[in-house]
Amino acid sequence: MGWYFCSGFKIEVMENRGTILWADDEIDYLKSHILYLQDKGYNVLSANSGEDAYDIFIKENIDLILLDEMMTGMDGIETLKKIKKVQPEIPIIMITKNEEEWLMEEAIASQISNYLIKPVNPTQIFIACKNILEKVEIQSEHIAKDFLSKYQSFNQKSEDAKSLQDWFEIYNDLCEWIVKFDKVDDVNLSNLLDEQFQDTDKKFNQFFITEYKNLLSDNKTKQMFTPYTLKNNLIDDLKNGNKGVLIIMDCLRADQWKLMSRSLFSDYKIDTKYQSSIIPSTTFYSRNSIFSGLFPLELYNHNEGLYNEMIKIESNYNKFEHDLLREQLSRNNLDHISNNYVKVSSYEYGKMLTKNINNFKNIDLLCIVVNFIDILAHSRSESGVLKEVLTDEASYRDIIYSWIENSWFREVLNEIKKWQRKIVITSDHGSVMAKKPIRLKAYKDVSPGVRYKIGKNIKVKDKYALRMENPESYMLPIIENNEDYLIACDNNYFVFPNNYNQFVKRYNNTFQHGGISMNELIVPVATLNPK
Known part of the structure; x- marks a missing residue:
């Protein structure tokens, strides 16, 4: 509703909330319903046949169609299919006296937005129309209002954070807001959330730099890091004779997982917790720690020869993950269980796994490493086309969601579901969008990563990085x-x-890992049990 001022008079003007086309062969009996919608601000066009409805649809700008199923001539289902061929995304509400299940199934298969049984009253029609035409706007307003009401208390929560668990909860809340804000078309609010995230991340950096050594030296908090992935989630199940599946999605972040998991709720009961990656937050350090169950220093002391072999050349960095897994199982008195390791680094191998996945059905512990997200992140920095597609964090999430909906990975999960066993999905580390270049001086043999460096005589201002002197x-x-x-x-x-x-030019605004940030270090650990 708006106001218009003319010659000293204030005239109330109803804003147009959308144009509705209502097709019914008894449309004359629905005048009271049409007037009610018009009073609510909708522009309503009417038709008394499917043919007329289609003609109006072609000529006019229609936002929503109310369609009677039982019309003479071209019936509702036929009209629906004809309209959908022209504009598949047009929302249509089917209205009928017929309650037969086959009709509902056919209408749903034709992608209707709602299905109402006659008789319908004006308020019922209004609510159905409002839900479709204004759902996003209503949800956005609610999200914005909820966020603003909690803004100050959330800032206080980050000020008061004292433990790693506190930061897990804070990050979880932030990721919830981030995913919700993907639906909010308000630049100012989005900027406010972004500022809050950056401010909170700086506080997390201060906490992590100050407390990291203490967290590792305490036997309880030490178990909140990635080397304890198997011990915390699957070892007891395996000792009790249960089978399990561990899926490590390289470079998966919590915000991405929140969106991905929505695709899986219909098939699984999902319990998501968090753990911390270690630093440097890279595949070499964190994923080897997951499979070995050891921190890098412990792994080096346990098997110096293997560690030196691993760091000899880059292709060896994660070459021995299955060996490390077997050693960890042996240390936990699980030498007797069968285990297998699969790494998927290409679409072709993923499709091959889809065909062969049931060959692993009787394996006690199956570990699958999925490199899609990591490859996507690295490819973006090399590809102009991907930079055009993956313009920001939201588009990155959307691509990953689309992938889990339509890829070989979903097919594999569908088969594993039939095995009726626990699945654990986690990550070795996340990623952060690199935005601020820092000049660094060092010898030529320094390591190549842009978020961490290992070498001698490295010079950089301390405020930009953590220097590990011991x-x-x-x-x-x-x-x-x-x-x-x-x-x-x-x-x-x-x-x-x-x-x-x-x-x-090459690395600015690219997704990187190896450093200290919530997005890189706090990773989801999700337990999936088939419904």
Whole structure:
């Protein structure tokens, strides 16, 4: 409703809430319903046959169609199908006296938005129309109002955070808002949420830098990190004779998982908790820790030869994950159980796994590593086309959601569901959008990552990164004397002064990992049990 001022008079003007086409061969008996909708601000066009309805639909700009099923001539179902061929996304409400199940199924198969049984009253029609035409706007207003009402209390919550669990809960809440705000078309509110996230992330950085060594030295909080993935989620089940599946989705973040999991709720009971990756938050360190059940220093001390073999060349970084898994099972007195390891790094291998997945049905522990999200993140920095498609965090989430809906991975999950066993889905680390280039000086043999560096005589201002002067206190091995670990904070990334502009052009606004941020370190651990 709006107001219009003319010559000193204030005239009430009803805003047009949308144009509705109502087709019914007894349309003359529905005048009171039409007047009610018009009083509510809708523009209503009427037709007394399917043929007339189709002609009006072609000529006019229609937002919603109310369609009677039992009309003479072209009936409602036929009209529905004809209209959908022209505009598949047009919302249609089917109205009928017929309650037979076959008709409902055919209408639903033709993608109707709602189904109403006659007689219908004006209020019922109004609510159905409002729900379709204004649902997004109503939801957006509610989300915005809810967010603003909790804004101050949320800021206080991040100020008061004292434990890693506190940060898990804060990050979970933020990710909920982020996913909800994908539906809100309000730049100012989105900017407010983004500012709140960045401010909260800085506080998390301060907490993590200050407390990380203490968290690792405490036997209880130590178990909140990725090396305890199997121990916390599957070891007891395996000891009790139950089978399980561990799926590690490389580079999966909590906000992405929240959207992905919506696709799975119809098939699974899902319980999502969180754990922390270790630093550097990279595949080499964190995923090897998941399979070994050991922090990097423990793995080095346990098997120095294997560790040195792993770091010899990049292709060896995660080459021995199945060996590490078998060793962890042995340390937990589970040598006797059958286990298998599958890594999927391409679409072709994914389709092959779909065909062969039931070959693993009798395996006690099946571990699957899925590299799609990590490959997508790295490919974006190399591909101009992907940069056009993945313009921001929301588009990244949408692509991943579309993938889980339509990919080989969903087919594999559908088959595993039939096995009736526990599935654990987690990640080794997440990613952050790199936005602030930081100049760094170091010897040439420094490691290549842009969010972390390992090498000698690395020079950078301390406010931009965590310098690990005693790596062993961070549960990291010293491979060479005087070697430093440097971990980027916030959304910083390291570049050398030489070819500075070239590197900034390549890496700015790309998804990276290895540093300290909530998006990189706090990863979901979801337990899925088939319904």
